[in-house]
Amino acid sequence: MTVLRIVPNLAAPELDHLRAFYADLFDLEVVMDHGWIATLSSGKSALTQISIASEGGSGTPVPALSIEVDNVKEVYRRAKEAGHGIAYEMADEPWGVRRFFVKDPAGTLVNVLQHMK
Template identity: 60%
Template sequence: MTVLRIVPNLAGDSASARAFYGDLLGLDTVMDHGWIVTFASDAATFPQISIASEGGSGTAVPDLSIEVDNVDQVYERAQSMQLDIVYKLTDERWGVRRFYVRDPLGKIVNILSHR
């Protein structure tokens, strides 16, 4: 048996989510049934689930972690969109550069790049 995909299902308004996940992260709308909207990238990914007691560096556990190829660019875009940055852009000792931002559904999203 092989896990092919892991999809988090978040409750909330798809219109506000579309601006966040589409405009901020550049994800495409790949399915829209009205009651559920799915955003995706055509990049090859590997299914993962993380279980954490904290978010590292004393932060709260984020609801989602999204790896991008240029975290600095996404951070600048998040600032220009006046999004709620809850943990500023930081180089972490375990080799990632990341920040936390609150999405329109109230979820804390860890945006990161590996250094």
């Protein structure tokens, strides 16, 4: 048996704001929309992973989502300009990532990261 995909499902009483948040901040496209559920995608393939954590690192709370990007500074700039709640400022972490936390319109804590070379 092989797991082919893992998809997080974020509860939202109203889809428009959440869909726009993820589409605009991360350049994601809506690939499915049934009115009650919408799926967004970057069109890229990635490893199937689940992280299990007792903390979020550096004493932070555990984020519900971690989204790896190729330009975290650009996403941080977009988030700040859009007035999204930055819950943990941009930091270079000792385990080799640059990251920040942002809250989506439903209050979900999102870890946005880039591996440093």
